[in-house]
Amino acid sequence: MTAALGRFLILASVFVSAAGSIVAFAAGKKHSPEGLMFARRFAYAFAALMVVATGVMEYALLRHDFSVGYVAHVGSREVPTWVTIVSLWSSLEGSILFWGLVLGLYIAGATWLTRNQYVDYMPFAIGTWLACATFFSYLIAAPANPFLTVPAQPDGPGPNPLLQNHLLMIIHPPFLYLGYVGMTIPFGLACAALMRGRLGHAFLRPLRASLLLPWIFLTIAIMLGGWWAYEVLGWGGYWAWDPVENASLLPWLTATAALHSAIVMERRGVLKGWTVTLVQGSFLLTILGTFMTRSGVFNSVHSFTQSSIGPTILVFLTATLLFSVVLLALRINTLEAEGKLESPVSREGMFLVNNLLFVLLTFTVLIGTVFPLAVEAFKGRQMSVGRPYFDSMVVPVGTALLFLIGVGPALPWGRVTRKQAIRSLLMPLASGTVVALIGYIAGARNPWTILTLLFGGYAAWVTVVEMSRGGTRVLRRGRRRFGGYVVHAGAVIVLVSIAVSSTMRTSTEVRLTRGQAAKIGPYTVTFLAAEERTEPHRQSTVARFAVTSNGKPVTTLEPRMNFYPTMREPIGTPDVHSTITRDLYLSIMNIDPNSQTVSVMMLITPMVSWIWIAVFLMGVGGLIALIPARSVVILSEAKDLRMPSSLATGDPSLRSG
Amino acid sequence: MNRTVLVVGVAITLALFAILFVGLGRDPAAIRSPLVGKPAPPFALKAVGTGQTIDLASLRGKPAIINFWATWCVPCYQEHPVLVENARMLPGVQFVGVVFNDTEDKINAFLRERGSSYPTLLDEQGKTAIAYGVGGVPETYFLNRDGVIVAKFAGPMSTEILQSNLAKAMQ
Numbered sequence: 001m002t003a004a005l006g007r008f009l010i011l012a013s014v015f016v017s018a019a020g021s022i023v024a025f026a027a028g029k030k031h032s033p034e035g036l037m038f039a040r041r042f043a044y045a046f047a048a049l050m051v052v053a054t055g056v057m058e059y060a061l062l063r064h065d066f067s068v069g070y071v072a073h074v075g076s077r078e079v080p081t082w083v084t085i086v087s088l089w090s091s092l093e094g095s096i097l098f099w100g101l102v103l104g105l106y107i108a109g110a111t112w113l114t115r116n117q118y119v120d121y122m123p124f125a126i127g128t129w130l131a132c133a134t135f136f137s138y139l140i141a142a143p144a145n146p147f148l149t150v151p152a153q154p155d156g157p158g159p160n161p162l163l164q165n166h167l168l169m170i171i172h173p174p175f176l177y178l179g180y181v182g183m184t185i186p187f188g189l190a191c192a193a194l195m196r197g198r199l200g201h202a203f204l205r206p207l208r209a210s211l212l213l214p215w216i217f218l219t220i221a222i223m224l225g226g227w228w229a230y231e232v233l234g235w236g237g238y239w240a241w242d243p244v245e246n247a248s249l250l251p252w253l254t255a256t257a258a259l260h261s262a263i264v265m266e267r268r269g270v271l272k273g274w275t276v277t278l279v280q281g282s283f284l285l286t287i288l289g290t291f292m293t294r295s296g297v298f299n300s301v302h303s304f305t306q307s308s309i310g311p312t313i314l315v316f317l318t319a320t321l322l323f324s325v326v327l328l329a330l331r332i333n334t335l336e337a338e339g340k341l342e343s344p345v346s347r348e349g350m351f352l353v354n355n356l357l358f359v360l361l362t363f364t365v366l367i368g369t370v371f372p373l374a375v376e377a378f379k380g381r382q383m384s385v386g387r388p389y390f391d392s393m394v395v396p397v398g399t400a401l402l403f404l405i406g407v408g409p410a411l412p413w414g415r416v417t418r419k420q421a422i423r424s425l426l427m428p429l430a431s432g433t434v435v436a437l438i439g440y441i442a443g444a445r446n447p448w449t450i451l452t453l454l455f456g457g458y459a460a461w462v463t464v465v466e467m468s469r470g471g472t473r474v475l476r477r478g479r480r481r482f483g484g485y486v487v488h489a490g491a492v493i494v495l496v497s498i499a500v501s502s503t504m505r506t507s508t509e510v511r512l513t514r515g516q517a518a519k520i521g522p523y524t525v526t527f528l529a530a531e532e533r534t535e536p537h538r539q540s541t542v543a544r545f546a547v548t549s550n551g552k553p554v555t556t557l558e559p560r561m562n563f564y565p566t567m568r569e570p571i572g573t574p575d576v577h578s579t580i581t582r583d584l585y586l587s588i589m590n591i592d593p594n595s596q597t598v599s600v601m602m603l604i605t606p607m608v609s610w611i612w613i614a615v616f617l618m619g620v621g622g623l624i625a626l627i628p629a630r631s632v633v634i635l636s637e638a639k640d641l642r643m644p645s646s647l648a649t650g651d652p653s654l655r656s657g
Numbered sequence: 658m659n660r661t662v663l664v665v666g667v668a669i670t671l672a673l674f675a676i677l678f679v680g681l682g683r684d685p686a687a688i689r690s691p692l693v694g695k696p697a698p699p700f701a702l703k704a705v706g707t708g709q710t711i712d713l714a715s716l717r718g719k720p721a722i723i724n725f726w727a728t729w730c731v732p733c734y735q736e737h738p739v740l741v742e743n744a745r746m747l748p749g750v751q752f753v754g755v756v757f758n759d760t761e762d763k764i765n766a767f768l769r770e771r772g773s774s775y776p777t778l779l780d781e782q783g784k785t786a787i788a789y790g791v792g793g794v795p796e797t798y799f800l801n802r803d804g805v806i807v808a809k810f811a812g813p814m815s816t817e818i819l820q821s822n823l824a825k826a827m828q
């Protein structure tokens with residue numbers, strides 16, 4: 001019964017989204033306000049159907065209704081209620097349903113927020129959104145249907161143990177979906193601008209905001225994924241250039257580039273076609289990422305197991321890619337530049353370099369991820385490019401971007417005299433040198449780390465100076481600009497922390513029997529005991545360690561090995577003592593409770609906590625920039641063909657760079 | 658109509674489609690090896706630390722496990738203790754590690770920290786890895802007493818996986 005209701009709701013959503021999309025495009029073509037009104041209703045109806053369908057699935061999960069295919073696949077009476085609730089996104093079919101829910105909410109939200117505005121563009125935007133929605137509801141209805149009726153069983157296996165292993169897994173997937181799925185909204189708006197053959201100044205606002213929101217979620221999601229890997233996987237790192245990690249990074253890179261090029265577009269009226277391309281690229285890369293995670297083509301700790309939806313997603317990816325290419329080719333020339341770039345040594349010049357670097361980074365990561373597949377496709381040989389490729393390519397580009405975070409905002413807009421340039425560029429050098437010196441004294445010897453510290457100190461100075469410009473008025477009038485610099489501050493800290501934590505860590509692996517101690521850095525780690533613990537959904541062997549420093553107790557750490565009934569291999573969970581300067585990380589390699597011996601990997605990694613804090617700061621900065629400033633006047637479409645001169649040259653407090 | 662955008666865009670689309678389409682047909686965990694059932698390719702490499710040259714011929718007479726790895730490979734960290742423990746437990750089996758795309762300093766540091774119970778050879782130019790058709794690290798080849806490859810495993814091994822593959826080499 002529940003399964004049948006679910007299937008009905010999904011079929012209805014296929015119909016509603018398809019019909020809504022056709023109505024919307026027709027309304028756009030005929031400039032029909034009634035058609036647009038109907039299209040909006042279809043958008044709301046799609047969202048409502050998705051909310052109810054997800055509700056039905058959660059109901060089935062909580063009731064342990066094992067006649068529903070997905071519940072039989074991931075449900076279990078043994079697991080805690082919170083695990084049952086989040087089981088929705090623990091496996092392929094449920095996660096696609098969750099995708100549909102998020103998409104529905106985004107489409108409804110965007111439709112509602114633009115209800116009285118941008119009437120020229122909105123039919124095409126809603127049409128594009130609902131076309132994407134049609135694809136995803138088809139995916140839920142046919143190849144990945146979670147509502148199949150199966151013979152009821154008394155109990156199920158429970159979700160993937162990795163999901164049950166850490167609380168971060170509850171929040172990481174929703175953030176990732178909010179980031180990934182949210183890219184559909186700016187994609188629809190960009191397509192609408194192309195179909196209309198116009199991208200006015202006023203339309204930049206929804207385009208930028210709709211890109212910024214998923215960007216914030218994606219930023220946090222990438223960090224949570226890294227944090228999860230660090231806390232759960234037990235090898236002491238947070239990033240391994242795994243194909244699925246790369247999949248989440250790719251759209252983030254292009255979206256970041258687009259957020260920057262949109263600023264140049266707003267101030268100089270140039271780079272319109274380029275910005276639209278980046279926005280489309282961000283969406284297409286989320287679909288590529290979805291393919292990578294769900295097709296079973298890539299081997300990864302994060303991916304879903306082999307499934308049959310790969311071909312369907314590949315068809316959708318190819319179709320949207322071709323659609324975007326043809327649309328761009330047909331209309332890119334209609335998005336005329338309204339101004340020109342004056343000088344390469346200026347802020348807009350730096351924006352251009354920034355964009356080129358982000359695109360270079362995107363291609364580097366994309367090629368590194370797809371290249372092994374290409375080699376196999378054409379030569380029949382399997383290979384992997386591995387970490388050395390990514391590190392050797394990404395570190396220099398990342399360092400150059402950090403350099404730009406400092407130099408870009410230090411330069412004024414427009415034409416710059418040599419004296420101006422030298423004066424604004426030299427001042428922050430003192431701060432950079434001091435930071436690099438501090439790092440050297442603290443033991444940094446890797447040249448890239450020292451360079452990162454130099455540029456980091458430089459950028460930090462510039463960022464703080466720019467943030468404080470305009471005093472308290474900034475929060476009222478220059479909120480976007482201020483938010484942007486908060487993001488920059490976070491990015492500086494993240495890049496420096498990554499450089500320091502990856503080059504300055506110490507590790508050792510020791511074998512201890514009960515009562516024995518080992519030293520690492522300032523800590524003495526004593527193995528107290530190994531004990532077995534039983535929980536309803538798993539059995540664990542826990543090693544207890546007392547950590548002291550200079551004879552004073554610091555903490556007790558309990559890394560463990562978890563055994564799940566459905567897994568042949570145990571899953572280790574490390575334990576971490578985090579401080580503001582460094583983390584002590586213990587991960588069990590081998591444990592024997594009978595003889596009370598343990599092999600443990602001990603790591604001291606500096607500045608890891610700063611990465612989590614600073615990425616969070618980036619998210620906060622994004623939110624500050626997202627809140628609309630009260631002083632911004634919504635310009636009508638009639639006036640927005642040319643940029644108002646007050647914005648291009650006027651009051652510095654209105655600056656948005 | 659902007660022809661450049663069209664041509665470049667369509668080219669990227671087709672290339673990506675072709676690669677991903679071919680990729681769909683494969684199982685990323687299964688790595689076929691034409692070498693299974695054939696004599697192992699010969700090699701003579703210097704051992705890290707001792708500098709002694711070890712060649713394939715010296716492994717004959719005992720079942721052998723040749724494990725390709727590198728210090729930059731994350732799953733190799735996971736696998737290393739399994740190999741070290743098993744090598745200690747199974748004196749009748751010849752374990753050999755072959756490291757490629759790496760430096761001797763890093764390997765020495767790795768082994769100092771994580772322990773070692775069998776010879777580790779440095780494949781400086783990666784020729785041995787190429788001869789064995791190594792697709793990625795870690796990858797392990799199981800040889801019987803006569804030096805014939807009887808099994809291959811790609812990815813980090815657990816004791817269970819190691820021993821089930823080794824059983825084929827013991828027959």
